[in-house]
Amino acid sequence: MTAFELWVDDGDHDRVATILPGQGYTAQGPLLHYAATVLRDAGWTIRTLVWDGECRGRSEAREVYGHVVRDGVTSLPGSRHLVVGKSLGTLAMPVAARMGVPGVWLTPLISEHGTLDVREATLGLGVHQVPALLVGGTADALWDTHVAKASGVRVLEVEGANHSMEVRGDWRRSLEVLDQVTAAVADLVAEVEARET
Known part of the structure; x- marks a missing residue:
């Protein structure tokens, strides 16, 4: 298994966010960077997974990401948790x-070109009644x-993205999309914060 590190940016330990990058799309990519910024500005503790080398594919990523999410929740059981996953990170x-x-x-x-377990999990998100955003x-x-619309959760779909x-x-439109996504993340974070732990 490829090694990984968890970088922790301490904030409120009652609110913990885990950032899971894609393959070739690190946490420094704009989507994850600004999602983490929203959380950091709101005072959350941020746990960011960083691969130490190249992730070898979906099965390895599924195992690592699942472990990181489970470990975060079990090590801080009274905390409010949130996961932000990009592409391969959605295997969690x-x-x-x-x-x-x-x-x-x-x-x-x-x-159909993705993964069956993520597709099935997406369709079940509304059943779990847990706040979620699909972008x-x-x-x-x-x-x-x-599949996204059938999930029963918030969906931000962008034409042509x-x-x-x-x-x-169209770099101007791309920047507008980044702004839309970041605002949608902020809305979901506000919903999670408004819920009782």
């Missing part, structure tokens, strides 16, 4: 949903509009 969705952990799922792997673009082959949530050939 089945574990998070079963544990009742809210999530921001950026470009989840929910199409995807119509130009992303791993996004499925029908690709797997990086950018609109090719």
Whole structure:
């Protein structure tokens, strides 16, 4: 198994967010950077997974991400938890949903080209009645509009956005999309904070 580190940015230990990057899309990528900034500005403790080398694929990522989510919840059981996963990071969705952990799922792997367990977990999000946000673009082959809308949770779908949530050939629109996504993350964080622990 490829080694990884968890970088912790201490904030309120009663509110803990776990940031799970994609493959080739680190926590410094704009979607994850600004999601973490929203949480940091709100005073949350941030746990960021950083791969020490190259993740070898979906099965390894599924195991690591599931472990990191479970470990975060069990080590701080009285805390409020939230997961922010980008692409491969959404492999943690089945574990998070079963544990009742809210999530921001950026470009989840929910199409026929994605993964069956994430697709099924997406369809079950509304059943778990846990706050969640699904973010995807119509130009992303791993996004499925029908699955997202059938989930019963918040969905932000952007016309023409690709797997990086950018609109090719239109940097101004890409910046607008980043602003939309960040605002949607802030709305979900506010919902999670308003709920009783």
